[in-house]
Amino acid sequence: MDKYINVPFGAEDVANLHAGDYVYLTGTIYTARDAAHKRMYEALQKGESLPLEIKNNVIYYMGPSPAREGRPIGSAGPTTASRMDKYTPALLDLGLIGMIGKGKRSEEVKAAIVRNGAVYFAAVGGAGALLSRSIIESEVIAYDDLGTEAIRRLKVEKFPVIVVIDSQGNNLYETAIQEYRTEA
């Protein structure tokens, strides 16, 4: 089922999202991948503040290719989410409401999604040129020295994602595969 929601969003929106829903996100999201997660995690351990407001926000696991002149961003598809698993439960416990990536998550992340009422979306991996068309603005807001891995604030319009793990703990990767499996 197709749904349109604005980001950031809250618990009432999460309750309406179910594994398998096709969702178009409009508003502001933040990028962070391996190196930025490591740095945020270390900051939290030292009791320092994070460079972005986590509560009710969505993090997109993505490191873009450079933008050509006159464009907000280059190719901008999702990276594999499981590399962020080590750092994710701590962010969910701080109120992170959604993540966009691709691929499986650990049991610890799934439990933290359910515990906090959050959602894990997949964007289509390897469709970075197409996805870049839904990104209207991009600005580096932290960790500039990390290059493509810096934290960016993105303005997105009807950014297409699919709910993979919903707040009830349903996991589309597990159910969809069973449906189309034909081997013994």
Next chain:
Amino acid sequence: MRTIDVKLIVDNISEMCIEANHFLSQDMKCALENAAIQEKAPLGKQILEQLQENLQIAGEDMIPICQDTGMAVVFMEIGQDVHFEGGVLEDAINEGVRRGYVDGYLRKSVVKDPIYRDNTKDNTPAIIHYSIVAGDQVKITIAPKGFGSENMSRVFMLKPADGIEGVKNAVLTAVRDAGPNACPPMVVGVGIGGTFEKCALMAKQALTRPVNEHSEIPYVRELEEELLSKINASGIGPGGLGGSTTALAVNINTYPTHIAGLPVAVNICCHVNRHVVRVLD
């Protein structure tokens, strides 16, 4: 004896890096088109159609097909009657990669040290494989490799007693474990035989073979067909979200091996299986 100025290597490699990251080869495009027609799952079909649209946008607007423009894997087949002048060949290859990635707006994804991880900021060094062959030509293959799928690749040191069933099991295990992480539909490169490093290199080389070409060895061809059909029965589907298209091809290379061993490497590539070939003659 033929003399080649290394400047020619720099220019060609720079162009090839940019080309590979914006345009897929014809065999890959056809395979993706056919998959979109044949896919049984509605969401899978929609994803495959988006991949076609993505390829079109990439070529028209010169935006890389995927933001992970890869680590540049370079195969150099050099005729033994070739002499290079004007500089060191390896420096020229890396300079070509540097220019391609910097001038071509490609992502810099290489870190200087695997533990300390400072970005080299120009995507060098490349991974270079040389082979010396007969003649006076130079054949260059550039295959930028993304790491979503590279991370899901495996080497299995099987026992001779494991035989062909062991090989099938190894390939299917690697593909099932990869699932949605490797951006299916995948292309599966397999190396069987040789040594630990030889089978891995064969698996990588197998990914550069067109997806509509099979091995010339009859039993290997059958194995490629059987494994493809089994992989597509797994249900993983496009994007790992369920469907009948999990892989576009299984390409297998083999080599003699030791009496005590049966090495098998499975190099998984996503649907952005990039490779550009040029022959300097």
